[in-house]
Amino acid sequence: MARVLTLLDQVRLRIAPLSRAAPIAVGSQRGMMSLSFDDFPISAWTEGGRVMADHGVHATYYVSGSLCGQVHDDMRQFEVAHLQAVAEAGHEIGCHTFDHISALKARAAEFHASIDRNAHWVAERLDGYAMETFAYPFGDWSIGTKRSVAKRFKCARGVLRGVNNGKVDRAGLVSIGLESKSLATFDMEAVAVKAAAQGAWLVLYGHDVGDRSSPYGCSPKQLERMILAAKAAGLDILPVKDALARIH
């Protein structure tokens, strides 16, 4: 389900971080790490959930209702029973639009209708659960979308690489991919130590978890290594909404 960005879309994507929709200050609290999984492939729960349970930590699963029971990016996605098990285990469920649509390709009304539909879809399956945080599908955002998303959610995460420190945009949180395609260039231990020293908020996102993960996912060992690095550095590991509550 790829999307094609025009030159204008690419410009809108690049300039969006220059305008803060909802500034907050990160850095006066203990350093934190939030793990998140997008879409989500079944293995994010069956494999990823097992690793997190072993270490007593919780993540945020950003769900698109339309992907339930589907194959997306060649991976089998969650069924309702997985979603219910994830929530039951104490993980946060966050919104990723119902249709998994790009904020750069959809009209504003269509984008927000998809958020409404996802809210209803999740609430019907999780006993009225209200999602409080958001992740932009494909990491696509614009200045306008960030402003409107800031009004609907406590915070929103993209895929622009970085660590949240100092003055940040709660509608434009930066993150680091737990993705095998980029993990080789990422020193988990050093990033965790630096985040702890700065009192920063490290937000990670991934997709599938498996020994033979996709380029957009990671192995159980890599996930475990990140958790251990965060704990060794003294970072508190919290779902996105709980981490935000420490700041805002």
Ligand SMILES: [Zn+2]
């Ligand atoms: Zn996604």
